[in-house]
Amino acid sequence: MTVDKGNKLARVSLDNGSGEKLATDPKLDSGSQKRIGDQLRAMYDELMQQPVPDRFRDLLEQLDKNGQKDGSQ
Amino acid sequence: MTSEPEPELREALLAAVPSLRAFAISLSGQVDRADDLVQDTLLRALSNLHRFEPGTNLNAWLFTILRNLFHSEYRKRRREIEDPDGSYAGRLKVQPEQGAHLDFEDFRSALSQLPSDQREALLLVGASGFSYEEAANICGCAVGTIKSRVNRARIRLASLLNVDDIDDLGPDSMTRAALQG
Known part of the structure; x- marks a missing residue:
């Protein structure tokens, strides 16, 4: 009897917790979440649009030349 | 060779x-x-x-x-x-x-106050366009861990930036003002 009850309770709590353990963490409302996301992407987009510094182009070209010369590096 | x-x-x-x-x-x-x-x-x-x-x-x-x-x-x-x-x-x-x-001085400064594991999780998922699974692979941890870090990062940022306090303002009111003007 007591065992049955225990099983039922366990099943109920499993059903309630179907959304992983995240369900116990507080969550932001969707409006705030969107606002944070928008600001994050705006900041990131600005960084993505910065011109690629010459050093990276030079680096890859340099390696290409070296590679053709001696096949190492 | x-x-x-x-x-x-x-x-x-x-x-x-x-x-x-x-x-x-x-x-x-x-x-x-x-x-x-x-x-x-x-x-x-x-x-x-x-x-x-x-x-x-x-x-x-x-x-x-x-x-x-x-x-x-x-x-x-x-x-x-x-x-x-x-x-x-x-x-x-x-x-x-x-x-x-x-630019984005305030946002950047808030971001820098996050623990680095939360910051990187948020950047990977929220800005770099990786899925939770990909982010978990990149960080070498479980998907659930990434989800939890992203969630905590958002909550922390919202409180640092007082996003909660301006729920009814922000872009919407600016749009309204622009439409009226």
Whole structure:
């Protein structure tokens, strides 16, 4: 009897917790979440649009030349 | 012997630079340090090309390298800081290169106050466009851990930026004002 009850309770709590353990963490409302996301992407987009510094182009070209010369590096 | 990058691969690496830089700058908060990180990442990638599986996500592989370099360097720098002559603190104040002006001051400063594991999870999922699964692979942790870190990062940012307090304002009221004006 007591065992049955225990099983039922366990099943109920499993059903309630179907959304992983995240369900116990507080969550932001969707409006705030969107606002944070928008600001994050705006900041990131600005960084993505910065011109690629010459050093990276030079680096890859340099390696290409070296590679053709001696096949190492 | 034949480890020189093929032209296609070189283009692919070059194409990855803007997103690697954006991630590195947001992670470290410093442009010059970020550029060093990106350069080290490219060099590391080129010398480990044989370990890259063609057909898999090149960007995810590069982000993994950069992230690991960032963390090992961070540990090294923490030891350096023990050095009490103040030269490290001096170097911290190096200004970004000319033309590399950084906007979004408030957001950036809030981001820098997050624990680094939360910051990187949020950047990977919320800005770099990786799935939770990809981000988990990059960070070498469970998907649930990434979800939890992203969630906590958002909550912390919202409270640092007082986003909760302006729920009824923001873009919507600006749009309304623009429409009326």
